[in-house]
Amino acid sequence: MGLREDILSHPVSELDLREILTLSPDDTVQAAVRLMRLKRLGCVMVVDEQGKPLGKFTEHRLLVKLVEDSQALIRPLKEVMVTDWAEVKLNDPIAKVLDAMQNHGMRFVIVLDDDGKAIALTGQRGMMEYIADHFPRQVKVHMIDDAKLYMDQREGA
Amino acid sequence: MRRKRRKSTEGSFSDPLSDYSTPEFDDSLEEALCDNDMTVMDLTPMVTVNLETTVAKTMQILAEAGVACALVIDDEQKLHGVFTERDVLDKVAEQYFMVKDLPVRVVMTHEPVCVYDMDMPAKALNLMATGNFRHVPVLDADDKLVGVLGPRRVTGFLSKHTTS
Numbered sequence: 001m002g003l004r005e006d007i008l009s010h011p012v013s014e015l016d017l018r019e020i021l022t023l024s025p026d027d028t029v030q031a032a033v034r035l036m037r038l039k040r041l042g043c044v045m046v047v048d049e050q051g052k053p054l055g056k057f058t059e060h061r062l063l064v065k066l067v068e069d070s071q072a073l074i075r076p077l078k079e080v081m082v083t084d085w086a087e088v089k090l091n092d093p094i095a096k097v098l099d100a101m102q103n104h105g106m107r108f109v110i111v112l113d114d115d116g117k118a119i120a121l122t123g124q125r126g127m128m129e130y131i132a133d134h135f136p137r138q139v140k141v142h143m144i145d146d147a148k149l150y151m152d153q154r155e156g157a
Numbered sequence: 158m159r160r161k162r163r164k165s166t167e168g169s170f171s172d173p174l175s176d177y178s179t180p181e182f183d184d185s186l187e188e189a190l191c192d193n194d195m196t197v198m199d200l201t202p203m204v205t206v207n208l209e210t211t212v213a214k215t216m217q218i219l220a221e222a223g224v225a226c227a228l229v230i231d232d233e234q235k236l237h238g239v240f241t242e243r244d245v246l247d248k249v250a251e252q253y254f255m256v257k258d259l260p261v262r263v264v265m266t267h268e269p270v271c272v273y274d275m276d277m278p279a280k281a282l283n284l285m286a287t288g289n290f291r292h293v294p295v296l297d298a299d300d301k302l303v304g305v306l307g308p309r310r311v312t313g314f315l316s317k318h319t320t321s
Contacts, residue, residue: 002183003190007319033250042242059242060225062250067213067220070253095319102316107308124308125289127315132286135190135279 003134007094012111015094016129017120020110022047025054025078029065032057032077043108043121046081053118055081058108087112090119094130097122186318190279198278198314200295200304205230208237212249212264213257215240226292226307229265236294236302238265243291271296274303278314281306 021035021044032044042059057077065072065080072080086100086109100109101123108123182188189197204227206215215227219242229238240261248264249256256264271294272281281293285306295303 002187004184004186004319007186007315030251033246036246042246059246063216063225063242063245064220066245066250066253067216070257073250073253098312098316098319101308101312105309124291124312125286128282128286128311131190131279131315132283134187135283 003131006134007098010094011091012088012094012097012122013090014130015097015122015126017111017122017126020045020118020121022051023057023077024049025081026076028073029057029062029075029077029080030073033062033073041121044077045085045110045118046077053085053110054078055083056085056108057081060107085110087118088122090114094127097127101127186315189314189318190282191277193278194275195272195278195281195295195303195306196274198281198306199310200274200306203228203302203305205234205302206240206261207231208262209260211258212240212261215261216245216249216257224307226305227261228294228302228305229261230302234302235300236269236271236296238262238267239269239292239294239305240265241292269294272306273298282311285311 018041019039021039021041023032023035023044023046025046025048035044036042036059044057045053046055046057047053057080061080061082069075086104086106088096088100088109089112097109101107106123108121110118111120111122113119180192182191204218204222204224206218206227206229208229208231219225219227226239226241228236229240230236244264244266270284270288270290272284274295274297284290284293292305292307294305297303
């Protein structure tokens, strides 16, 4: 099968899934910044005491809030989070992740298990790695060309 | 890559440059990624700022444009770096008052890895995956800035070729 067929038929579980970072609504933006930097991930889910998602806070939201309010770092997440997000199930085809990112304009998608429990995050990075696996030759080309693709002068005399 | 070419017998060397057969692709998406150059993807519009633009102003431009990456150029339009949401997270947020009035060149990511407009899209996607780059500037043969490839544009391209 080709890449298109794989995307339409392979389940989301074949993507690189990331751990969901969670904080409470009363935690501050600064706590979210520190957690996102520590875990190298651009999204934190805001959950209640039972672990139920209430919203999310992303790098993009951080940029927008800092522009609006220079004191944004001390605000609680419940004041700055966004309350919509996209979800897919572990057994959904990978195409559904693409669809969620494209139609909702989101970089991150929450992955649910069969019981509807949020178990992981995936998104743009997971998709890129999945696609890159189909084109290993292009990776090798990049590794040896050292980002300098063209010679400044012709070789030889 | 899944190009269907002649298989070499085990243990013997086959010079890949001696294979002149026309590549065949498993489906239209693989063909779109490997048999085109970068110009088939949406590379514009792009947000550019000068090296001396302040960090606060650059962030404001990004927020108003609703984009995640500014290309940082000099007066001759030469690309020197990129400033992205990740730079805001890593280098700006926790010291906002110290850096907001500095020129963006201080906190930008210097010398970003670029692709050329005649490269195939598969190469750009591989760069994004292996280097973990979210935004890859695209240059022409004269090193002039042509555009930028970001996650939203990649998703749009993949969606178009997966659903069609």
